[in-house]
Amino acid sequence: MPTLKLVVNECAGLPLPIVVVAGTMKGEDDPRIWKNAFKGLKERIAKVEEVEAEVVEHLKFSFDHLKDGKVKSCFLYCALYPEDFEISKDELIECWIDERFIDEMDRRQEMEDKGLTILKKLEDNCLLENVSSAKVKMHDAVRRMALSITSTNPRYMIQAGLELEELPKKEQWSPDIEKVSLMLNSILEIPIDVLPKKCQLLTTLLLQHNPIKKIPYSFFRKMPYLCVNLSSTNIESLPNSISELRNLTTLDIAMEYVEPVVGIANCLGPPFCKYLQYHRKLNDYVRNFKRITDELNCKMEDIELQLKAELLRPLGKIPKKRVENWLKDVKEMITEAQVVENKVRNGRYLCRACNGKLVDEKTREMKGFLDKAPNASEGLAMDGPSAGLPLETSELVGQEAVRKEIWACLMQEEVSKIGVWGMGGVGKSTIMKHIHNDLLKEQRFERVVWVTISKEFNIVKLQNDIASALNGKIPKEANKVRRAAILSEMLKRAGKHVLILDDVWSEVLLEEIGIPKPSSSNGYKLVLTTRVEQVCKSMGCKVIKVKPLSEEEALILFLSEVGPNIVQNQTLMPTLKLVVKECAGLPLTIVVISGTLRGEDDPLIWKNTLRELKERIGKVIEGEDKVIESMKVSFNHLKDEKMKHCFLHCALYPEDCQIWKNGLIECWIDEGFIDDMSTRQEMKDKGHVILKKLEDNCLLENVSSVTVKMHDAVRDMALSITRMNPRYMIQAGLQLEELPEKEQWSPDIERVSLMYNSISEISIDVQPTKCQLLSTLLLQGNPIKKIPYSFFTNMPCLSVLNLSSTKIKILPNSISELKNLTTLLLRGCYDLRDLPCLSMLQELKKLDLSGTKIEEVPEGMDMLIKLRYLDLQVRTLKEIPAGLLPKLIHLQHLGFDKQISLKAEEMEPLKKLECLTGHFEDISEFNKFISSIQQSKKNLIKYSLQVGSSFIRSSLQLGPSFMPPTRDKTVAIGGVDNWEGELIMYPIEIQELNILKCDYSRNLVDDNSSFKNAIDLRVCSIWGCEEIECVASPSSFVSSSTHPFQSLEVLDLGDLPKLSALIIKDAGIGSATTSTVAPSASFSHLKEITIYSCSSMKMLLPHWLLPNLQNLEEMSVDHCDELVEILGAETSEVEEKVSDALIKFHLPKLRKLSISVLPNLKSICSKSGVMVCDSLQLIHIIRCDKLKRIPPFVPLVGNGQPFAYAPPSLTIRSWKEWWESLEWDDHPNYKNVLRFNPPSRIREKDGVMEVGLLERSRGEDSAKERRKGMMEEHGG
Secondary structure, three states, rough: OOOHHHHHHHOOHHHHHHHHHHHHOOOOOOOOHHHHHHHHHHHHHHHOOOHHHHHHHHHHHHHHHHOOOHHHHHHHHHOOOOOOOEHHHHHHHHHHOOOOOOOOOOHHHHHHHHHHHHHHHHHHOOEEEEEOEEEEEOOHHHHHHHHHHOOOOOEEEEEOOOOOOOOOOOHOOOOOOOOOEEEOOOOOOOHHHHHOOOOOOEEEEEEOOOOOOOOOOHHHHHHHOOEEEEOOOOOOOOOOHOOOHOOOOOOOHHHHOOOOOOHHHHOOOOHHHHHHHHHHHHHHHHHHHHHHHHHHHHHHHHHHHHHHHHHHHOOOOEOOOOHHHHHHHHHHHHHHHHHHHHHHOOOOOHHHHHHHHHHHHHHHHHHHHOOOOOOOOHEEEEEEOOOOOOOOOOOOOOOOOHHHHHHHHHOOOOOOEEEEOOOOOOOHHHHHHHHHHHHHHHHOEEEEEEEOOOOOHHHHHHHHHHHHHHOOOOOOOOOOHHHHHHHHHHHHHHEEEEEEEEEEOOOHHHHHHOOOOOOOOOEEEEEEOOOOOHHHOOOOEEEEEEOEEHHHHHHHHHHHHHOHHOOOOOOOOOHHHHHHHHHHOOHHHHHHHHHOOOOOOOOHHHHHHHHHHHHHHHHHOOOHHHHHHHHHHHHHOOHHHHHHHHHHHHOOOOOOOEEHHHHHHHHHHHHHOOOOOOOOHHHHHHHHHHHHHHHHHHEEOOOOEEEEEEEEEHHHHHHHHOOOOOOOOEOOOOOOOOOOHHHHOOOOEEEEOOOOOOEEOOOOHHOOOOOOOOOEEEEEOOOOOOOOOOHHHHHOOOOOOOOOOOOOOOOOHHHHHHOOOEEEEEOOOOOEEEEOOOOOOOOEEEEOOOOOOOOOOOOHHHOOOOOOEEEOOOOOOOOOOOOHHHHHHOOOOOOOOOOOEEOOHHHHHOOOOEEEEEOOOOOOHHHHHHHHHHHOOOOEEEEEEEEEEHHHHHHEEEEEEOOOOOOOOEEEOOOOOOOOOOOOOOOOOOOEEEEOOOOOOOOOEOOOOOOHHOOOOOOOEEEOOOOEEEOOOHHHHOOOOOOOOOOOEEEEEEEEOOOEEEEEOOOOOOOOOOOOOOOOOOOOOOOEEEEEOOOOOOOEEEEHHHHHHHHEEEEEEEOOOOEEEEEEEOOHHHHOOOOOOEEEOOOOOOOEEEEEEOOOEEEOOOOEEEEEEOOOOEEEEEEOOOOOOOOOOOOOOOOOOOOOOOOOOEEEEEEHHHHHHOOOOOOOOOOHEEEEEEEEEEEOOOEEEEEEEOOOOOOHHHHHHHHHHHHHHHOO
């Protein structure tokens, strides 16, 4: 500061020197430089007396501080312009390039960028003033300083903008002059008697904007090193002496007025000839530039689309590095090309030749990129060695320094093990997730493996998790040594890798687990996150501590989470900042507390929260305890006690467990945490509301649309609560092999979770003492085979018992005495064959026996009159006793396997039923059931119903039924004989209909069929129905007030020998007066059509039906022997068109067309038609030998006339021999615009060569899976 004040004092209070000197010293913190600056100023000013001279000396000080000599030359060049002249930045930089003040670089754009950097430097030093985004100027005092410099060395003669009418006198043209500027004057002619002396050093002569008409021959003979600007003059001819300027690098001239230039071009040599060519052929260069730009754009879009498709196909694919780099560089190049185009269009350069050169150079660069474009046929993506997809993570606020430190260590060869430690909730895992994702992007390592260890460390689980992350598996029977050896070999095969172990609580013995020791020689890296610094040290890690956020970072994070209405509320801000301070910079605490207060604008609530935080944190000393106490504030802010229980229930799952949302809500219902409502669906909806509240309060993390999890620190808080009140014992997922000791089963325990352990038996001598308050016992996922009789006798209040997925064979009779039991879950107990009498369990509301091996309904079931949920999807179950179901009148959920045939009479009393899975033996019984539903006005919310004998046969012979439902409301009908004439009744909201091997009438939908009202149908599949001739008859559209198939998305038709059309056309349909058979709503949502083995079909989609199919995305047609055309036009339609008009087949969303084994197919669309399908990405053609032409395409926007055009993303995939045999007579250039790729692999199956394509979509796969299931189960 003292030196600064002295420098200011030397500026003598003059604003301009102050600003310029300050600009020069901006950011300079070296005291020695400041002292030298003061000394230099003092010495300069001491030499002069006049104030004006003092100002100049001040400014020279700033000039001298420009360290680069070429930057100084750039600055002095600006003085060549007239006083107060606004200089075009682009023109100025171009001049600097011409003068070679900017070093030669590979690309002109790089030189222009360097010029912009110099401009910015001069502006920052206040030596140039920024007038606008396009112009700069010199302050007159700064220009005087520049003129004072150029009057000595370097020597310039500057008389610009002075209205001179003739050249300066001979005497003024001294031999040492380097640059002369006479621009913007009124010089008409250059007489011989005022010609300058010999100017051996003159390099630049600026005569632009003078009305000069003629220059004497001898004028240029005395200037051997000249660079001339004669633009915007009236020059009519150049003297021949210009031919002798062998060192001429730049000639800027109004070429349109010069005739003899061509004559002297050869004398000036190749550079000038090129210069002249740039000028004269500028328009040609611009046209070529635009063509190459368009080509490059199209190529880039093609590469991006194909890359996107390749990345979506098999998971784990990543872009090839060369492809990634090419796309990145091309995007930059296209941006640069746009800049060039704007410059040329706006005429910012005074010289046409400069524009021509600029455009030509950029065109050549773009052509180079086109030539180096990746070859799509070789594939653009490769298998990702990093094993994975990026981890979901939240945005990182602050922590940039520690993130960089970890990254730097990973990049150092000498650092092999890194320990990241810090207290719970400080953000260790979040930072490492970001680094994990960065490592995947950078591809520095062949594998990046993330495994969470958790507090209760288990070697077997850790080994299995690492193996799973490497897509491997360790045999269960392998012993300890063998397991470690297998894992070690897996990791070595993974190559150079990073293994991240998250949430480590104690030292991990790498050799014992099978983790090879990381070293600089093998390139392996180990990173662990832990709350314990000693863990890092004991494992020999480079220790990196994650510190809490600063106050500023903490406030930023809090404000980003708490909501905009709070951010704008200034009244709350003082209290808010105090709340943030109490969070102690811990991101987790900040996120949880901000989530609790999100949207809360009552100042009293904020003050109470602050008070509670202070009180809770003040009671504890340890940092970890403070985190727990601060998060308890959020728990206490849950106003509903049942919501608190819902939250605590999540702690019953193992640490870091991903919990299924629907399963969790079912548990809350079982526990009674959700109040009884009129329907089960309303209770589920309430459960989703609670879930959303817990997620919004950041007490649960949303992992995906179907799962949630608890952060380990939040779970620690929940566990600390459940150790006191309510009292839980939670030892889930700890690989326990036996029950906890008797002493741990205290009398006040309410809930016990021992799920997902390795408990195989319950010994009599470790049975718990009397647990009077125990209401929930969770033992699922243990290999328990037997439970002693006395085990349950000490649990009189047990309400929820979960033994699912255990190996239990028989339940003890003591279970019958659990009179308060409301939920008994035995799902997936595949060895369970018998249950004791259940008649005493009269409080039971939920019983799940699905997947067991029972053969008879348990004794006493008829006494369970409170049952609401009964799942008996058991393949071994032989029958349901008559009269049982009518007694269970409160049932909301009911499920049976298909070998059990339901009776409508038995089902009729179940008025509260919402969810049903079951089978009806015949249509009559099904109709009776549906009638009872309609009469009682009850509404099935979810159902999967099967009708017919086929399902019974397939169940007994071949296992599970075909076509697992893809929608909530599904009806499948199979093996129904003599169906014709019988009215099918159905739930109005049916979403999926599957019909298999039925003796059905000729039309699925006609005016006698109730299917015509299926307005909610999304999926329809019809297979093996020999009599069906069409999907719908025209009369059904006329007679129905609704629109059949208006919501249909998927149509799957197979093995229909008489099917000839989707809709059979009546007389008059498809004519000019009736262009469509159906209302526009019918088929309007159809996305996918699959046709297989329909031997009577000759045309798939007639032209008049296409307006209804504007959302169609995929078509697959296989084994249709008589099919001639995919898209066709009736003869009447063709005749109605004028002779030269073409029929447009318009399918704007069609992405994929797959056709195979169609021996008579001659055309994809009729010869008089063109396809308008700009979204089409793939045409897959196999064994269609008579197909000899690819249909012409026209773009969506165009005149409709065919030309060599193809949809931008289209690929044709087929045999190479077939491709070579195609005919191109109509459009010979058409082949050149189509992209052809042969099949990716060929395999032989049942003696038939088939093609396997990576491009198969999920829809196509699902259709084939459905087909496969049907063929297997029904012998088709």
